[in-house]
Amino acid sequence: MNNRMIAYVIGRILLTEAALLLLPLLVALLYGEAPWPFLIPAALLVLCGGVMSGKKPKSTALYARDGLAVVALAWICMSLFGALPFVISGDIPNYVDAFFETVSGFTTTGSSILTEIEPLSRGGLFWRSFTHWVGGMGVLVFVMAILPMNDGHGMHLMRAEVPGPTVGKLVSRMSDTAKILYGIYLAMTVIETVLLLLGGMSLYDSLIHAFGTAGTGGFSCRNLSVGAYDSVYFDVVISVFMLLFGVNFNLYYFLLIRRFRDVVCSEELRAYLLIVSASVLAIAVNISHLYQSFGACLRYALFQVSSIITTTGYATADFNTWPAFSKAILVILMFVGACAGSTGGGMKVARVVILVKTSFCDMRRMLHPNAVATVRFEGKPIGEKNIRSVHLFLTVYLIVFTVSCLLLSLEEMDLVTTFTAVAACMNNIGPGLEVVGPMGNFASFSLWAKLLLSFDMLVGRLEIFPMLLLFAPSIWKRKVPAKH
Numbered sequence: 001m002n003n004r005m006i007a008y009v010i011g012r013i014l015l016t017e018a019a020l021l022l023l024p025l026l027v028a029l030l031y032g033e034a035p036w037p038f039l040i041p042a043a044l045l046v047l048c049g050g051v052m053s054g055k056k057p058k059s060t061a062l063y064a065r066d067g068l069a070v071v072a073l074a075w076i077c078m079s080l081f082g083a084l085p086f087v088i089s090g091d092i093p094n095y096v097d098a099f100f101e102t103v104s105g106f107t108t109t110g111s112s113i114l115t116e117i118e119p120l121s122r123g124g125l126f127w128r129s130f131t132h133w134v135g136g137m138g139v140l141v142f143v144m145a146i147l148p149m150n151d152g153h154g155m156h157l158m159r160a161e162v163p164g165p166t167v168g169k170l171v172s173r174m175s176d177t178a179k180i181l182y183g184i185y186l187a188m189t190v191i192e193t194v195l196l197l198l199g200g201m202s203l204y205d206s207l208i209h210a211f212g213t214a215g216t217g218g219f220s221c222r223n224l225s226v227g228a229y230d231s232v233y234f235d236v237v238i239s240v241f242m243l244l245f246g247v248n249f250n251l252y253y254f255l256l257i258r259r260f261r262d263v264v265c266s267e268e269l270r271a272y273l274l275i276v277s278a279s280v281l282a283i284a285v286n287i288s289h290l291y292q293s294f295g296a297c298l299r300y301a302l303f304q305v306s307s308i309i310t311t312t313g314y315a316t317a318d319f320n321t322w323p324a325f326s327k328a329i330l331v332i333l334m335f336v337g338a339c340a341g342s343t344g345g346g347m348k349v350a351r352v353v354i355l356v357k358t359s360f361c362d363m364r365r366m367l368h369p370n371a372v373a374t375v376r377f378e379g380k381p382i383g384e385k386n387i388r389s390v391h392l393f394l395t396v397y398l399i400v401f402t403v404s405c406l407l408l409s410l411e412e413m414d415l416v417t418t419f420t421a422v423a424a425c426m427n428n429i430g431p432g433l434e435v436v437g438p439m440g441n442f443a444s445f446s447l448w449a450k451l452l453l454s455f456d457m458l459v460g461r462l463e464i465f466p467m468l469l470l471f472a473p474s475i476w477k478r479k480v481p482a483k484h
Contacts, residue, residue: 004057006070011052013074017081018045020134021127024085027204028123037089038123045081065469072466075458079103082131091124096447103454105131107461108343110218110313110430113443113450117223122204129211129219135461136215136245136343137185184252185343189214192241199233209314213241216344218313218430225438226303227316235299235316239306243276246310246338267378268339272309272349279305279333283326290322301326309333311345313430315438327433331420334427345428345460347397354382354390396464401426404456411449421445425453426460 018041025038062070082105083098085091092098097113104111105128117125189210196206208221222228226238247269254262263269283301284294291297300317307314308330319330337346354377361373375382404422411418413435420432421442431438442450459467 002057002059002062002066005059005062006066006073007052008055008057009053009062009070010074010077011049011054014045014049014077014081015053017078018042018049020130021045021085024123024127024130027126028121031122033121033123034089037085037121038127040088041081041084044084048081068466068469071462072458072470075106075462079106079454079458082106082127085127086124089121089124091120094447096450097443100442100450100454101128102131103457104430105129105217105219106135107428107457108132108135108215108217108311108345109425109428109457109461110212111425111436111453111457112219112430112441113445115441115443117221125208125221126204129208129217129221132215132217132219133189133211134215136217137182137249180253181249184249184256185214188241188244188252192237195237196234199231199237201229201234209238210241212314213238213312214245214343216242216245216310216312216338216342216428218307220314225315232299235303238314239303242306242310242312242314245312246272246306246342246344248339248341250341265379268350268353271353272339275333275336275349276305276309279309279329283322283329286323286326304330305333308429309336309344309346310338310342311427311429313424315431318437318439320433320437320439331423331433334420334423334429337427347394347427350377351390351393353377354387355394358387358390393464396468397426400456400459400464400468404452407452408445408449411445413444421453422456425456428457428460 021038021042025035025042028035028038079099079102082102083092083095086098086101087093087095092101092114100111100113103109110132114120120128192213193203193206193210196209197203201209205221208219209226211217212219218225220226220228226234248266251263251266251269254260280298280301283305284297287301288294288297291300303314303316304319306312311334319327333346335347336352337348338344340348340350354375357375357377361375364371364373375387401422404426405418408418408422409415413421417432417434417436420434421436424430424432424436431440434440435444436442442453445453455467
C-alpha cells in the first residue's frame with residue numbers, strides 16, 4: 001500500500017470539499033444567515049487537506065487496492081466533515097444524526113432522521129441537497145474532472161467508485177472521461193432546473209429538487225416532498241428526469257457523437273425501460289380503486305416507480321397505503337435499481353440481466369450437457385471472470401444484507417420496517433415501508449443503529465468491496481517502495 005499517496009489524494013479531496021462549502025456559504029449570506037457553520041468546517045478542511053497534500057510523494061503509483069482504500073476513506077472523511085455545518089448551525093445538534101444525514105446525502109440515499117424539514121436554515125437545506133449532486137456522479141470522478149490527475153491511477157479510482165459491473169474510458173484519457181461525464185451531468189441538471197422554473201417553482205426550490213433528481217437522492221425542502229406542490233407538470237418533469245438520470249451516462253456520450261446504433265441496441269436500456277413500463281402499468285391497474293381516474297393512477301404509479309427504481313426516493317403519494325401487490329413491486333424495484341454507470345443505486349439492471357441469462361444458460365446445460373451455451377450481453381459473449389464477479393457481488397451483498405437485518409432487528413421494530421430500512425439504505429433509496437415509509441423517517445432508531453445504517457449506505461453506494469476491504473488487515477501490510 002502506498003500510504004503517502006493515499007493520504008495525498010484524500011488531502012486533495014478534502015480541499016475540494018472546502019471549496020464546495022463556499023456555495024452553501026453564499027446561499028446563507030444571501031438569506032441573511034450566519035456564515036460560521038460553513039466557514040469553520042471549510043477552515044478545518046483546508047488545514048487538514050493542506051497538511052495531507054502539501055508535499056507530493058516521490059512514488060505516485062496507485063494500484064487496485066490503493067484505489068479501493070482511497071475511495072472508501074475519502075467518502076468517510078467527506079461525510080465526517082460534511083456533518084459539521086448541521087451541528088454548528090444547530091439544524092441537527094446531535095453529531096451522529098448529522099453524520100447519518102450527511103452520509104445519506106453524499107451516497108444519494110435520501111433517508112432522513114428529520115421529522116420537520118422546512119424549519120432548517122436555508123444554507124443548511126441547500127448543503128443537504130447539494131451533497132446529492134456532488135455524490136451522484138462520484139466524489140473522486142468530480143475531483144478528476146477539475147484537478148489534474150495521473151490517468152494511470154485514475155482508472156483504479158474510477159473503477160472503485162463508479163457503480164456497475166464494468167467501467168471503461170469514453171476517451172483515451174481518464175481525466176477527459178471524467179470531464180465529459182460531469183459536463184453531461186451539469187447540462188442535464190441545468191435543463192431540469194430551467195423546466196422547473198418555467199412551471200412556477202422558485203429558483204431555490206428548483207435547484208434543491210434538481211440536485212435531488214440528478215443525484216437520484218431525493219432530499220426535498222418540503223415536508224411532503226414533491227407531493228407538496230400537487231402539480232401534474234412537476235410530477236411529469238421530475239419523473240422523466242429521474243428516469244433519464246437512471247440511464248448509463250455512456251449512452252448520452254454516444255448520442256453526442258452520433259453513435260445512435262449503440263444506444264438503440266443497448267440491452268440494458270431496453271430491459272430498464274421494459275421493467276419501468278411493466279411496473280407502472282401493473283401498479284396503475286392495482287391502485288385504480290384508490291383514485292378517481294386511471295390518468296391519476298398512471299401519474300402516481302409513474303412517479304413512484306421512477307423514484308424507486310432509480311433509487312431517488314421522492315414521493316407524491318403515501319405508497320404505504322397501497323395494496324400489497326403494488327408494495328411488493330416497489331420492494332423488488334428497490335433491489336433491481338437503475339442502470340450501471342448512472343447515478344442510481346441498487347444491484348443494477350445489467351447485473352440482473354446477466355444473472356437471469358446465466359441461470360437459463362445453466363439450466364440448458366443441465367438438460368443438454370454436451371451443448372455449447374454462451375452467455376451474451378450487449379451483443380458480446382461474457383467471460384467466465386465477469387460472470388464470477390457478478391455472482392460474487394450477489395453473494396457478498398446477501399451476506400451483508402442478512403447480517404444488517406439481524407443486527408437491526410435488535411431494535412425490536414416490526415419485520416417490514418427492519419427489512420425495508422436495510423433495503424432502503426443498502427440500495428440508496430431513502431424511504432422504506434411502515435415506520436420508514438415515504439411519510440416517515442429514521443429518527444426512532446438508536447444511535448448505534450443509525451451508524452449501522454450509515455455503513456450500509458456507504459456499502460451500497462460504493463458497491464460493497466471498498467468498504468469491506470478496509471477491515472482486511474492484509475490490505476494495509478505492504479508499502480510501495482519510494483522511487484529515487
